[in-house]
Amino acid sequence: MSDLRTVRTGSFSNIMSTAGVYGIAVLFLALGALLQATGAIGNFLSPQNMLNIVDAVALVGIVAVGMSFVTYSGHFADMSVPTTMGFTGYICIEMLRYGFLPALLVALVVGVLIGLLNGFVIGKFRANPIIWTLAVNYVTMGMIRLIWANKQIYPDMRGSGEKAIALFDAIYRLRFFHLIGLPLVMLVVLVIIGQFVLTRTSFGVKLKLTGSSLRAAKLSGIAVERGIMLSFVLCALTATIAGLAVTSLSRVGAWYNGAGYDFKAVTAIVIGGMTLAGGRGTILGVLGGSLIIGILNNIMTLVGIGTFSQDMVRGAIFIIVVGTNALSLRRLGRDDA
Amino acid sequence: MCLDLDPNIPIEDISQHEAQLVEIAKVLGNNPSILVMDEPTSALSREEVERLFAMIGDLKRRGIAIVYISHHLPEIFRIADRVTVMRDAKKIATRPIGEVTREEIVQMMVGKSVKEFYRRDARSIGDVRLRVRGLSRFGFFHGVDLEARRGEILGICGLSGAGRTELAKVLAGLDHADEGSIELDGKPVRGSTMAEFLEQGISYLTEDRKTEGLATRLAMDENVLSAIIDRLTRVAVYSKARGKPAVDRLIGELSIYPPDPSRTVGNLSGGNQQKVLLAKWLASEPKVLILDEPTRGVDIGAKITIHASIEKLAREGCSVLLISSDLPELVGLCDRVMIMRKGHFIREMQYSECSEESLLLAANGDTGRAACP
Numbered sequence: 179m180s181d182l183r184t185v186r187t188g189s190f191s192n193i194m195s196t197a198g199v200y201g202i203a204v205l206f207l208a209l210g211a212l213l214q215a216t217g218a219i220g221n222f223l224s225p226q227n228m229l230n231i232v233d234a235v236a237l238v239g240i241v242a243v244g245m246s247f248v249t250y251s252g253h254f255a256d257m258s259v260p261t262t263m264g265f266t267g268y269i270c271i272e273m274l275r276y277g278f279l280p281a282l283l284v285a286l287v288v289g290v291l292i293g294l295l296n297g298f299v300i301g302k303f304r305a306n307p308i309i310w311t312l313a314v315n316y317v318t319m320g321m322i323r324l325i326w327a328n329k330q331i332y333p334d335m336r337g338s339g340e341k342a343i344a345l346f347d348a349i350y351r352l353r354f355f356h357l358i359g360l361p362l363v364m365l366v367v368l369v370i371i372g373q374f375v376l377t378r379t380s381f382g383v384k385l386k387l388t389g390s391s392l393r394a395a396k397l398s399g400i401a402v403e404r405g406i407m408l409s410f411v412l413c414a415l416t417a418t419i420a421g422l423a424v425t426s427l428s429r430v431g432a433w434y435n436g437a438g439y440d441f442k443a444v445t446a447i448v449i450g451g452m453t454l455a456g457g458r459g460t461i462l463g464v465l466g467g468s469l470i471i472g473i474l475n476n477i478m479t480l481v482g483i484g485t486f487s488q489d490m491v492r493g494a495i496f497i498i499v500v501g502t503n504a505l506s507l508r509r510l511g512r513d514d515a
Numbered sequence: 516m517c518l519d520l521d522p523n524i525p526i527e528d529i530s531q532h533e534a535q536l537v538e539i540a541k542v543l544g545n546n547p548s549i550l551v552m553d554e555p556t557s558a559l560s561r562e563e564v565e566r567l568f569a570m571i572g573d574l575k576r577r578g579i580a581i582v583y584i585s586h587h588l589p590e591i592f593r594i595a596d597r598v599t600v601m602r603d604a605k606k607i608a609t610r611p612i613g614e615v616t617r618e619e620i621v622q623m624m625v626g627k628s629v630k631e632f633y634r635r636d637a638r639s640i641g642d643v644r645l646r647v648r649g650l651s652r653f654g655f656f657h658g659v660d661l662e663a664r665r666g667e668i669l670g671i672c673g674l675s676g677a678g679r680t681e682l683a684k685v686l687a688g689l690d691h692a693d694e695g696s697i698e699l700d701g702k703p704v705r706g707s708t709m710a711e712f713l714e715q716g717i718s719y720l721t722e723d724r725k726t727e728g729l730a731t732r733l734a735m736d737e738n739v740l741s742a743i744i745d746r747l748t749r750v751a752v753y754s755k756a757r758g759k760p761a762v763d764r765l766i767g768e769l770s771i772y773p774p775d776p777s778r779t780v781g782n783l784s785g786g787n788q789q790k791v792l793l794a795k796w797l798a799s800e801p802k803v804l805i806l807d808e809p810t811r812g813v814d815i816g817a818k819i820t821i822h823a824s825i826e827k828l829a830r831e832g833c834s835v836l837l838i839s840s841d842l843p844e845l846v847g848l849c850d851r852v853m854i855m856r857k858g859h860f861i862r863e864m865q866y867s868e869c870s871e872e873s874l875l876l877a878a879n880g881d882t883g884r885a886a887c888p
Contacts, residue, residue: 378752378753379748379751379752379753380744380745380747380748380751380752380753381751382753383744383753383755384744386733386737387730387733387737387741387744390730390732390733391726391729391730391731391732391733393726393727394726394727394728394729394730394741395730395741396709397689397709397719397721397727397728398741398742398795399708399709399710399712399713399714399742400710400741400744401708401710455732457730457732457733458732
């Protein structure tokens, strides 16, 4: 009910909640430092480990920034992100023999098309976003299996030029000043652009209205379908970028490249202060949420918690954070159940 | 409740007034000994109100005590035995109904003497702004001819189901007409979306402020500016600051309380919410403003302010179409009233011909022509 009880909306409360998210991130950092000091883990604060955290945060963050627009518009999340990531990775590797840039372009176009499909069906026919994007996820998975006959593909398998392969590798491995990877640069750029678009453009303001009350937005003369389509395109676009980065990292086209990113992105978005009901939150908050997730994952790995146990922890956090958010949604009468 | 409906229909598929009757039936099913009714007739037509009053009379005879909250004075004088007036969260007085007049009650409610409920300042009525010819939407209304002039307040009166809101939605660009033409200031209205109609100067205030009019989770200023976002945008960049003077001016003009633009709209009283909704459409500076039940569920102080604002808008040259079930409102504000019945305009009545009785008779089918001898 916190939404209804809020007397003041506007930039001040947004700043406070964003600051709160970064406060929690700092707390987790402190937790890691504490664990290192007590000898429970080693090397948390080392430069290499910090870089690891940053690299992981960058990937989740890129996906989360795009998905934020979907959440902000009141359409919860895009569950087709994992296979969008995998599929566009496959396509890029497949097209590398025609050159790096053409491959890149085709992958981006495919991503945009997936986003357009989602945006059209959900915006025009008012399909349930979760159900529809889950369906698209499975269909895309089927397409991957069909087209590449269940095989993984490698960049050097298809007769691609040496230069193209090197450029593709560089997506993940290029380091500015030996430190800053391309994904991180992309994240920063996307956060800056995303924050600006969300808060200072007419598209962002109209999206806020759409997310707060679709009917009122429609009856204010706002083209809600166009805004919804654009948000799903943005989501698919960032998923494509992250998919290319992950595929570059693993150097193989595989269906599992994007696994788990829908989960991680939604958790980051909701922890970051963007409510599932829509119309509330900032991109900076989402970045903070991504930071928290990245730091937490890192600490768990250093402590030695096994993968499955980590999944349990991540799942528990997801249930708590997203679940309580959905509860307040229900009280607002918007749980879509 | 004499409702002719399939009990299995979901509530959201029936009209607002039918839903209200269901609500009342639900409460009566509990066999209460004290019944508190809060504005039960705000969305009911005359006939439905009569049915409700008959039921209330029945309940009274059975010994049930009824607390009836309303600002409809005629209703109070009909069914109440005693009346308590409240203002600004204080009880002003309780009187037996036979010992108090309508003017006294209004005075207690508003806190100042109201000589006439509606003042009629002179307004000059200009040339035709909105010309509608042969407009039809199959199944809803047919062959509608309408002319609204500059500076005129044109009422549209009819029983529920007559097709008024459907007509309004077509005039606003929300729905498409199957036949006919709409002309604004001599030129045909282009486009097929509400945004295009809005851009050309036709604004529409919906009858349901909570779900269709306002985004109740957002702030007052965000709502007031929500219809003019494109006008405040330069090169894709939106500036709320550019809209601030308009927001402040409208808050002052409509006496919105509290005068805090960052206040969440959902926390305002019904009357203030309606004022915010009106402010939103005033901010769009329309050539034609269609109002659909603009004072439904609104306290009397807010009603007076809203009426004054509507008159001011007309005086400044806007054509106002006023759809209302509130007969005194139609009588008091309108220069002419079009009577709508079962999808047709059956009659046009001038200000001099309008009274609550004559409007009600007309809405029920009286075309004003003498019966054939």
